[in-house]
Amino acid sequence: MWRRCGALGRALALRGLPGLAPGAAGRRTASGPSPPARPGLPCGTAAAGSQLGQSKDYALPNASWSQDMLDLYNRFLDMTKDGLWKRIPSYNNILDHIPESMKLTYEKRKDTRLFLRSIDAEGAGFEYVMFLNTSEKRVVCLFQPGSYLEGHPGFAHGGSIATIIDSTIGSCAISVAGKVMTANLSIDYVNPVPLGSVVLVDSKADKVEGRKVFLSCKMQSVDGNTLHAEATALFIQLDATKAQKQQASCQ
Numbered sequence: 001m002w003r004r005c006g007a008l009g010r011a012l013a014l015r016g017l018p019g020l021a022p023g024a025a026g027r028r029t030a031s032g033p034s035p036p037a038r039p040g041l042p043c044g045t046a047a048a049g050s051q052l053g054q055s056k057d058y059a060l061p062n063a064s065w066s067q068d069m070l071d072l073y074n075r076f077l078d079m080t081k082d083g084l085w086k087r088i089p090s091y092n093n094i095l096d097h098i099p100e101s102m103k104l105t106y107e108k109r110k111d112t113r114l115f116l117r118s119i120d121a122e123g124a125g126f127e128y129v130m131f132l133n134t135s136e137k138r139v140v141c142l143f144q145p146g147s148y149l150e151g152h153p154g155f156a157h158g159g160s161i162a163t164i165i166d167s168t169i170g171s172c173a174i175s176v177a178g179k180v181m182t183a184n185l186s187i188d189y190v191n192p193v194p195l196g197s198v199v200l201v202d203s204k205a206d207k208v209e210g211r212k213v214f215l216s217c218k219m220q221s222v223d224g225n226t227l228h229a230e231a232t233a234l235f236i237q238l239d240a241t242k243a244q245k246q247q248a249s250c251q
């Protein structure tokens with residue numbers, strides 16, 4: 001039943017990168033999407049978005065991304081070319097993620113931040129980018145845990161692993177069912193995740209029953225040889241009345 005996250009990792013590791021000359025793997029380059037160039041800033045970097053007065057998109061390469069992260073990012077970007085996969089932008093305010101059609105009447109607050117984007121220093125916290133495949137009801141996250149996510153020396157804290165899994169699975173649930181909340185998240189931690197390494201978080205919606213969305217997820221190393229964690233989750237689609245009440249109670 002499983003969707004071969006490892007196979008994807010291995011396939012990605014084995015597949016040649018179109019347009020990249022042999023020996024170019026050592027170069028730190030990233031392809032599109034390409035905002036207008038600014039002197040001193042490579043195209044497609046996170047800082048480039050802010051010059052347009054838009055919310056900064058953090059799901060773009062920055063100087064902290066390792067070569068593994070850049071290589072995987074470029075391979076997934078290639079997979080977006082036929083439209084099956086889409087890169088999900090990432091902002092530090094959750095309201096910037098919600099399409100107008102799904103918004104209630106939330107006021108954007110300046111004193112709140114999406115938990116995953118609460119550490120400013122590049123590379124110190126959650127470096128990640130997610131890709132969505134709507135037809136497969138699948139979201140894959142490329143995740144590079146930074147030094148402020150430490151649990152045991154040199155390894156990512158289990159809570160940070162739960163956070164990135166919840167967010168990846170949650171994004172998948174949102175793409176399937178709109179306004180949802182995590183009702184249950186169950187994680188088996190199989191192998192520790194070294195800080196600064198890159199892992200693939202591969203999530204899929206397995207079943208939708210009324211308002212219930214059942215999902216599963218695997219976190220694996222880029223080469224597919226190490227299983228770090230496995231998870232299942234239940235997300236519940238909020239009914240409109242309850243969503244209004246929740247909103248009223250937090251304002």
Ligand SMILES: CCCCC/C=C\C/C=C\C/C=C\C/C=C\CCCC(=O)SCCNC(=O)CCNC(=O)[C@H](O)C(C)(C)COP(=O)(O)OP(=O)(O)OC[C@H]1O[C@@H](n2cnc3c(N)ncnc32)[C@H](O)[C@@H]1OP(=O)(O)O
Binds near residue numbers: 172
């Ligand atoms: C276009 C695509 C874009 C996609 C991506 C977009 C954006 C990405 C952006 C950012 C990425 C970052 C974040 C990603 C997003 C999300 C991840 C974070 C999510 C969270 O961080 S979220 C916080 C933690 N979460 C809570 O804080 C929930 C507290 N909780 C409640 O608010 C309620 O509890 C609720 C609403 C869950 C349900 O309440 P309710 O009243 O609506 O429903 P009710 O209780 O009636 O249950 C209905 C049926 O579900 C069954 N059921 C319920 N709970 C169950 C359980 N635990 N186990 C087994 N079954 C359960 C019942 O048994 C019943 O089943 P039945 O109908 O068969 O009787």
